Amino acid sequence: MQTTITTPSQRHSLWQRWGWLLWVLIIGIIYFWTINGLKFTGFQESASAVSKSILHGLVHPTWSYVYDGSGEDLVSLILQTLAIAFLGTIVSALISVPFAFWAARGPKEHYFLRSGSGKIVLTLIRTFPEIVLAIMFIKAVGPGSYAGVLAVSVHSVGMLGKLFGEAIENMDRGSEEAITSAGGRSSQVFALATIPTIMPEFLSYTLYRFEIAVRSASILGMVGAGGIGTPMIFAIQTRDWSKVGIILLGIVVMVLLIDSLSEQLRKRLI
């Protein structure tokens, strides 16, 4: 006996059948606009020669720059970069906690005025470019790594506050309820239930943000905010490619080490 398999109706609406054409058209227009709008005239004839000398410099780094005891060598400046990232991240983690509680939506909250305004403020902080912050702080405290620390501290609040706030929104409220039902005051609930529950996630996000801060601390020096970026931009401007090579190598090794260290620590936390 033959059974017929009923297939779902093949009749589609016009939109279902031809809707993809509209998307193709939109995407096509966007790319047409993009490629027509950009001017690729910036090519220099020296491009290939410069690339060759960069490659040569990367293969023959100035090893003598690694350590010469002057305090202006690679190791000292890498340590300074790490110090900027570390201090900035710790300070911003502390500032982020109140912001996070501001931006986190409570479990029984129906109006989102408080948390909504907090989220908007955090978005504004996040979008403010970090190097502009660095330049502003350089005006206040002069060029150097202090300005870098301040820039990292303020800029990181945007992301850490958001991550912390989401952690608070998604946290397990069981231990809070337990303390409340045993008659605990709200300060006790906070100290004995909220903080211990949320701490591992806060620490994990702080470590993650530290990884990002190491990258940004290594470029903040390009505008004069301390760390390895300053000699890097000088080396690029003076076409000292061997020095660029050794600094690049230093940054790559530093970032790889910090990333794997932080990843190990984060695995043990959660």
Add this chain to the structure above:
Amino acid sequence: MSTPTIPRRSWTQRYHVKGIGWTVLLLVLLVASAQMTGVNVGMFFSNLGQFTNLLVRMSNPAWDYTAVIIQPLLETIQMAILGTTIGAAFAIPFAVLSASNLIHNRWLRGLTRLFLDLVRTLPDLLLAAIFVAIFGIGSTAGVITLAIFSFGMVSKLFYEVIETIDMGPLEALESVGATKITIIWYAVLPQILNQFVSYFLYTLEINVRASTVLGYLGAGGIGVFLQRSLNEFNYNQTAVIILATLVVVLVIDGVSNHLRRVLL
């Protein structure tokens, strides 16, 4: 009746050795970092006047400057779109090569992933500085910087997506003798396409943010004007640029978030 045994705490637990150790380490690192970076809290507050002065000057934006920066803002978006597209296109083969469920050769996979890890260590502005030196000032350097930057990011996101696919359709095709290319086209691609597009849009969001500062080093877009206004101390123009950037970033984020929600 046996007496209940109370779990005993070891010596290290009773005196919180671990916790105290971590706290001391943290404090030592903090003090060392503060000394190394020359942090001086007093100096910040004694110079607060200059800082507030800057904020005051930024707080009345020169609105007529808006007309000047629309074109470079559009250029910034164009740079981000093209850079992300090139980066994502190059990322696809590398993502396939580093996915453990498609490539069983551990050496090939390890080498590809090491290469991708190395690419990801380089900060965007650093790449921009180098490519400005190679290609000269202009948006070409910016596009290439963004392409490499998004290549590192997208390839990792993509291979993590590939590793989560359902292997059933692949095995079905393999058992009827399909070639590798056919398997990828008919079994892998339909499963990952939506997530790929979603991650592409996410990377585009990040690149729009990144591209607004690349011009600071001469890599085209709005950053060029940002640097000019800061160097000429026209902070009211800086304020307009930052506000305009904010609007663009929010609009792109909104569109991209909406599209991603439709896709997934």
